[in-house]
Amino acid sequence: MDDTGSVNGGLLTGGGVMRFPADKPLRLDGGGVLASLEIAYKTYGALNADKSNAVLVCHALTGDQHAASVHPVTGKPGWWDRVIGPGLPLDPARYFIICTNVIGGCMGSTGPSSIDAATGKPYGLTFPMITIADMVRAQAMLIEALGIETLFAAVGGSMGGMQVLRWASDYPEKLFSAVCIAAAARHSAQNIAFHEVGRQAIMADPDWRGGDYLSHGVRPEKGLAVARMAAHITYLSEAALQRKFGRELQRDGLSWGFDADFQVESYLRHQGAAFVDRFDANSYLYITRALDYFDLAASFDGQLARAFERARHVKFCVLSFSSDWLYPTAESRDVVRALNAAGCRASFVEIETDKGHDAFFLDEPQLDATLRGFLNAQAEARGLS
Amino acid sequence: MDDTGSVNGGLLTGGGVMRFPADKPLRLDGGGVLASLEIAYKTYGALNADKSNAVLVCHALTGDQHAASVHPVTGKPGWWDRVIGPGLPLDPARYFIICTNVIGGCMGSTGPSSIDAATGKPYGLTFPMITIADMVRAQAMLIEALGIETLFAAVGGSMGGMQVLRWASDYPEKLFSAVCIAAAARHSAQNIAFHEVGRQAIMADPDWRGGDYLSHGVRPEKGLAVARMAAHITYLSEAALQRKFGRELQRDGLSWGFDADFQVESYLRHQGAAFVDRFDANSYLYITRALDYFDLAASFDGQLARAFERARHVKFCVLSFSSDWLYPTAESRDVVRALNAAGCRASFVEIETDKGHDAFFLDEPQLDATLRGFLNAQAEARGLS
Incomplete structure (x- = not known):
């Protein structure tokens, strides 16, 4: 110890x-x-x-x-x-x-x-x-x-x-x-459903390598970030998202493209990116599974x-x-x-x-x-x- | 015509x-x-x-x-x-x-x-x-x-x-x-947030190829399926998911793994897989963006x-x-x-x-x-x- x-x-x-x-x-x-x-x-x-x-x-x-x-x-x-x-x-x-x-x-x-x-x-x-x-x-x-x-x-x-x-x-x-x-x-079924989306996002990332990514020196960062983004929405109420972000833009005017135009997009992307620095993708799989199994x-x-x-x-x-x-x-x-x-x-x-x-x-x-x-x-x- | x-x-x-x-x-x-x-x-x-x-x-x-x-x-x-x-x-x-x-x-x-x-x-x-x-x-x-x-x-x-x-x-x-x-x-901010998750799932798929997948003879099927799964949850109420699926299992007993144990997982996976057969990933990006821009x-x-x-x-x-x-x-x-x-x-x-x-x-x-x-x-x- x-x-x-x-x-x-x-x-x-x-x-x-x-x-x-x-x-x-x-x-x-x-x-x-x-x-x-x-x-x-x-x-x-x-x-x-x-x-x-x-x-x-x-x-x-x-x-x-x-x-x-x-x-x-x-x-x-x-x-x-x-x-x-x-x-x-x-x-x-x-x-x-x-x-x-x-x-x-x-x-x-x-x-x-x-x-x-x-x-x-x-x-x-x-x-x-x-x-x-x-x-x-x-x-x-x-x-x-x-x-x-x-x-x-x-x-x-x-x-x-x-x-x-x-x-x-x-x-x-x-x-x-x-x-x-x-x-x-x-x-609940909805809880399980959101977790399954996150797991599928991780496992869809080719850098997940069937779970063996650490041996290959890579990490499924994109998939884990998507999982985090989806989950993060469920942590906030619609009212809170509306109050915090509404339809506020990142810049003056729309980009007319797929950049983060809206502040809520930028916020979610940041949540995803910051998460992969501190969390392991397989841990995410195992712990979400433990939650889904909880009854x-x-x-x-x-x-x-x-x-x-x-x-x-x-x-x-x-x-x-x-x-x-x-x-x-x-x-x-x-x-x-x-x-x-x-x-x-x-x-x-x-x-x-x-x-x-x-x-x-x-x-x-x-x-x-x-x-x-x-x-x-x-x-x-x-x-x- | x-x-x-x-x-x-x-x-x-x-x-x-x-x-x-x-x-x-x-x-x-x-x-x-x-x-x-x-x-x-x-x-x-x-x-x-x-x-x-x-x-x-x-x-x-x-x-x-x-x-x-x-x-x-x-x-x-x-x-x-x-x-x-x-x-x-x-x-x-x-x-x-x-x-x-x-x-x-x-x-x-x-x-x-x-x-x-x-x-x-x-x-x-x-x-x-x-x-x-x-x-x-x-x-x-x-x-x-x-x-x-x-x-x-x-x-x-x-x-x-x-x-x-x-x-x-x-x-x-x-x-x-x-x-x-x-x-x-x-x-709303929440609507935009869910769409952004879907877009990020598509764009995270290496088969998206910066949007040029058709020229490469591939399609970002995994990313598009994840996008569909996330969106699909929003189309159903929690009560409907609970009534339809609850915690019903696919088989007798848990798999103790990452297979689709719960019927709701299998249903979502099916929704994702069926969707990629009939829908184009870039169309999904453009149309979700049109929706987000709608005000x-x-x-x-x-x-x-x-x-x-x-x-x-x-x-x-x-x-x-x-x-x-x-x-x-x-x-x-x-x-x-x-x-x-x-x-x-x-x-x-x-x-x-x-x-x-x-x-x-x-x-x-x-x-x-x-x-x-x-x-x-x-x-x-x-x-x-």
């Missing part, structure tokens, strides 16, 4: 890469096994004496462990800098905050771009298929290795929220509270409430955004209904915003206030100072 | 390709000129003695002139077979129905895959940019060449509806009535009502579908508001359906009933037998 603590902008940060030896393999839902597993993670704050203040922050599809620290590739602030920090809802002075790169990812946790010890070459498509439950299983291994028996909270948005639901279903005994933001208990009720004979039967002691907070059409409020309501049916205590807030799915990354005061209120109440109940 | 009348399934059908000599060029909004223009069209029914029963049916982005006759490439029925035919709202016994392939298209009208007489090679990207108004200008040339002074009606859905609005603004004196279905007076009010100092000031004698019918998120009802309402402000008579119906944008192609009894009621009333007012 390579764990370095440092003071970073007032935060005590730590983390590194936890290596699990081959005799502690990760057995996967799809039948695969990851031996010599590595999990990359960051921490903020310090674990208290009775190890009762650990918060696991779970990232979304293209996120990573750099939730509140500068991204080593892009140099940009952490993706949840607005939520994690001194005086913020997740204050490192109070909590020991852990964020892990999911397995299958490309920021240090074992994924398809990792070297397969058996061959000495990148896994590529020989990487085993993974599920959201597998991601959570790996996180549980890390949490245990860090000596933490119970998480004060698991918190996440989007795919992070799905991990939180899986924590509640698979490790309720390790959970005190759970915050699930802008997520769903399963991927929590399916593990419980189609009875979502049964997923939460062992989690009656966990306090839940479920949040949705009114303009989120990727994981609409109705899907959060389904989760809340199942929690109630299982006898769990759940707060539910639909936040009115026109910012769409990505609102959980953005300046959304009601999100901050709700998170702060819920976490403070649970911290008091837990006796955290 | 190559015009062959025939009896096809009980319909008197005709049409062919109208060739306009170079001394009758089509001057385009973007500054280009198309000389030796060809317009491919189909007709159903017969023009009456006083030439008062002509209906122009305008097709959508990937449509063509085969509105009610078997498609020569796919062998499938016409795309509006449900609306055009004996006993249907557009009955060839009463109306002379004309449907033209838009310029820029690939089913016989001059477009980027046509041979440029100046070079003897396909236009490719040397084809001039076109607009919705240019498409309508070409249609007006055809209508005039057919000896028709006034259309009884211009009717169209989606991009066809935008052509109808442009007919009302640019040729009101040639119009008796107008039916605009599931359209908008301008393309009817912009031609009238941003005052949409002014577009309709000369159309006070035209009877309008505006239809939208409640679950259409591509051109939502609010955008049809904007059109109706502008029509009212201009002093035009407009019927407006929002049809309750969960079928999304594509409802105008599908079994939607309220659409049929509304079309029939409106057209019958106008036919009586026009004195059609």
Whole structure:
């Protein structure tokens, strides 16, 4: 384990890469096994004496462990800098905050771009298929290795929220509270459809080379950029796109050609181009597949409430955004209904915003206030100072 | 002019390709000129003695002139077979129905895959940019060449509806009535964004060859298929996708791989694969661009009502579908508001359906009933037998 603590902008940060030896393999839902597993993670704050203040922050599809620290590739602030920090809802002075790169990812946790010890070459498509439950299983291994028996909270948005639901279903005994933001208990047909477009875009790129591009020294950048562009539209509401860009032009007048005439085109192209610098195409394939396979009720004979039967002691907070059409409020309501049916205590807030799915990354005061209120109440109940 | 009348399934059908000599060029909004223009069209029914029963049916982005006759490439029925035919709202016994392939298209009208007489090679990207108004200008040339002074009606859905609005603004004196279905007076930021994804998918395909693929004997099939898949999602509502496919699998159990596990994936892949057999990639670029450039009010100092000031004698019918998120009802309402402000008579119906944008192609009894009621009333007012 390579764990370095440092003071970073007032935060005590730590983390590194936890290596699990081959005799502690990760057995996967799809039948695969990851031996010599590595999990990359960051921490903020310090674990208290009775190890009762650990918060696991779970990232979304293209996120990573750099939730509140500068991204080593892009140099940009952490993706949840607005939520994690001194005086913020997740204050490192109070909590020991852990964020892990999911397995299958490309920021240090074992994924398809990792070297397969058996061959000495990148896994590529020989990487085993993974599920959201597998991601959570790996996180549980890390949490245990860090000596933490119970998480004060698991918190996440989007795919992070799905991990939180899986924590509640698979490790309720390790959970005190759970915050699930802008997520769903399963991927809808439309969700699957958009992911399939992205995968087809990647696999259509001749530089994908059947998934073996790293061995050839190339990367399917164009296909990955198209995948990102298509997905990015789903992260914003139509109203947000209209407000931000409308039909505003890049220059005076139309180009009468296929250059980016409209600001929204330029914005999307930038989103695509910036993404390929920091993300691996095969990771995109594997993680979108894990999302598509996600159907929590399916593990419980189609009875979502049964997923939460062992989690009656966990306090839940479920949040949705009114303009989120990727994981609409109705899907959060389904989760809340199942929690109630299982006898769990759940707060539910639909936040009115026109910012769409990505609102959980953005300046959304009601999100901050709700998170702060819920976490403070649970911290008091837990006796955290 | 190559015009062959025939009896096809009980319909008197005709049409062919109208060739306009170079001394009758089509001057385009973007500054280009198309000389030796060809317009491919189909007709159903017969023009009456006083030439008062002509209906122009305008097709959508990937449509063509085969509105009610078997498609020569796919062998499938016409795309509006449900609306055009004996006993249907557009009955060839009463109306002379004309449907033209838009310029820029690939089913016989001059477009980027046509041979440029100046070079003897396909236009490719040397084809001039076109607009919705240019498409309508070409249609007006055809209508005039057919000896028709006034259309009884211009009717169209989606991009066809935008052509109808442009007919009302640019040729009101040639119009008796107008039916605009599931359209908008301008393309929104989200509309542009989805089209840009499609264009980038096509242009990312190395077989696109900078637009010159026909000269190289290849076609950017993979890119075009991805473009179609992304667009196709926008044609269906989330509810329709969920009802049709949900999370139904192709086979028993998951493949744990990147095959099409879910029926919705297989459906989308089929949509993409079938599309490339009948559509030209550059046509897709040009026509999506024409749509993105469409902003009817912009031609009238941003005052949409002014577009309709000369159309006070035209009877309008505006239809939208409640679950259409591509051109939502609010955008049809904007059109109706502008029509009212201009002093035009407009019927407006929002049809309750969960079928999304594509409802105008599908079994939607309220659409049929509304079309029939409106057209019958106008036919009586026009004195059609």
